[in-house]
Amino acid sequence: MSNKDIISVNLKVWRQDGPNDKGRFEDYSLKEVNTHMSFLEMLDVLNENLMKEQKQPVEFDHDCREGICGSCNLVINGIPHGPEARTAACQLHMRHFNDGDTITIEPWRATAFPVIKDLVVDRNAFDRIMAAGGYVTVATGNAPDANAIPISKIDADSAMDYAVCIGCGACVAACPNSSASLFTGAKVAQLSKLPQGAPERKQRVKAMVEQMDKEGFGDCSNFAECEAVCPVGISITSIATMRTEYVKAMFS
């Protein structure tokens, strides 16, 4: 944690021209980094500098810059989303770095998330897992009154704890097996807590788990690295729930 207002940093940034390029690290140094800047604002400055020299800026994904859309996907010094716990890369501020630090920046690395360019990866596999079963079938206009089914505050809160997943993929990037279990488990667990999820309970978990395997994500071996990097604190109890649900679905 720096107590200076202005620091200098050295960056080692992953550059890759396209999916078929081998890729390499390139070094940049940035002076006069205001520590109140966000990490992405620091990258904006880097890109401005590069473009002022008519060079190619670094491509990275971002949108909301408030930790909710799940777009940003930087591995910072080897840690998905960087050193601050429960913080997406876009919410990380430069005050957490020191003057003279060297910072390595890479994209998520996983077979199921191929690199598109530089730090940008393809995460459409997550959409396909959701399409396989991450929903309650209820056509528009078919719903009963919202208060018709009471749900205890405890269940609603617990469903919400799982529902806050931002779909960023850090869990996959952190997992030695590149497993998507935390992401998939979060949706399964959310819907397992709610009566609305009950009718499709079995098909849902089967279809989602099968799709996850098909996409080339690995198995879960309980390393719990995923939980440690998850910016919204999704608990690995979701994975346990997914397993129980899966077993129940297969053997009943």
Next chain:
Amino acid sequence: MEVADKTTFKWDSKIPTGPLTEKWKTHKNNVKLVNPSNKRKYNILVVGTGLAGASAAASLGELGYNVKAFCIQDSARRAHSIAAQGGINAAKNYQNDGDSIWRLFYDTIKGGDYRAREANVYRLAEVSNNIIDQCVAQGVPFAREYGGTLDNRSFGGAQVSRTFYARGQTGQQLLLGAYSALMKMVHSGKVEVRTREEMLDLVTVDGTAKGIISRNLVTGKIERHAADAVLLCTGGYGNVFYLSTNAKNSNVTAAWRCYRKGALFANPSFTQIHPTCIPVSGEYQSKLTLMSESLRNDGRVWVPKAQGDKRHPNEIPEEERDYYLERIYPSFGNLVPRDVASRNAKNVCDEGRGVGESGLAVYLDFADAIKRDGEKAIRDRYGNLFEMYQKITDENPYEVPMRIYPAVHYTMGGLWVDYNLMTTVPGLFALGEANFSDHGANRLGASALMQGLADGYFVIPYTIGNYLTEVTPGEVDTTHKAFDEAEQSITAEIEKVLNIKGSKTILDFHRQLGKIMWDKVGMSRDEQGLKEAIEEISALRKEFWSDVFVPGQPATYNKYLEYALRVADFLELGELMARDALDRPESCGGHFREESKTPEGEAKRDDENYTHVSAWEFTGVDKAPVHHREPLIFENVKLTQRSYK
């Protein structure tokens, strides 16, 4: 440049006849239906997958239409709607505090300072309850009471508790609900979602929308898509100010290209400046973060009574603080509508009583609420917002009051639509924040989510049929020369912008535009400033086209190329906004003209001359647009000077 004027509005707003409370019911009974077996013959393009787009695409897919949906982000779930925090309104009256459809309608019309259509707003209030039912059925985990029923909170501009919420992540949960319905339709093959694909032009044949031209953002390939109808659900254009609470990719391009192809743009200057955002901290700032308005339920807004009081807030004694909203507006207090809260914050800062390093901030203090309800209760209500605040500012709001300042947040203006949500281009519809329809000159909190989902789930599935029954499906395909022309013009534009190789970055231009907009077309506006803004923006636009540097190649992933095209359109839109503000010398809602205020300094409307929608028609870049006016007729509410005292 003179503005060509047309006082009469030649387009029909198609408001059904009959009493207000019956209009929508009657209309639903009268709309023409597409035969179920014919639906699959119709192709519909839905541009945007936020609340409006995702709900529309899913619902139309369920009905049997062939739908293709587009978004800029790498997943439909990442649309800007995801960031909405506070909640969504509905007239359920679960709290038994006297709420009703009428009251929600009335609050929304009044909150919009009587510059919206009665019939549209009434319909919105009417379907609001269905939205909550639909979302709950999808598994959206709204906050609940211990007894298991749904909880509500209050929001600005209302005296009832009608806002449904899911912690501080209501938009996320609603969007994930709509996204799940959408993905289900993808699974069933009725909807195709094209992620990372940006619409760059509308294709019209004989003035009718027949498709779009898009750019595949991964490969850079320009693509053609033909259809029988196009739904624009592309969100708002607050990023014309550069700094706003909008996501970085939010932009006006799709709507602007439709404007250029003949769709009228309505009330472009109606912008909402949200009172509770984290203040700007430096030049490098890339966006502003909202602190949900729901915080004003428990937080008290104040500044020191004395100018330039630099003491730590906790050292300023009670009697030396000015809780100015409570003082000026005793009946609404901290819950006045956004425009009122924002203007008052600006006023106290202009008086030299602002706080923080820049003096451009006021306090939002939770000390009393924590004393009253305990820290845990406050954490339960706003935990994630407090966390977000602390991450950004490095200050703990449980101990030190938050510092907040107004920021651009929402755009009430947008493409003009009739009651069926169709623009002036037949076959082109606009939904959600992209249209102008329901919020008049100021939007109440928790009403945008309501409107996006109302449009997508409950309005367009009915009204689109009326149009489609009149067209032969698949009349035009992508070999039509209109597609050739549109594609060539986009390809040429991309080449042109890449070949300038100038000395200034895109960001330089965007920042400069933002500064002009904020200073002269922002929280308060006057004739001279607006005239200057028009000149300055026009000059800046010329400079952009001669001196911008855009890196890279057309046919690759190239975020700065995307950005350049969006800024180019903002540079045209900004000028139209200034023109629109200039042509409305009254104050209303978020549009505050220095020349038109009450003796107390509140916005003063001029109902006699300005009870209308301004709708602008494109005639060419650097040419004056034509100004049309749709008169607003109030048969059910009496226009009064808004008072929240």
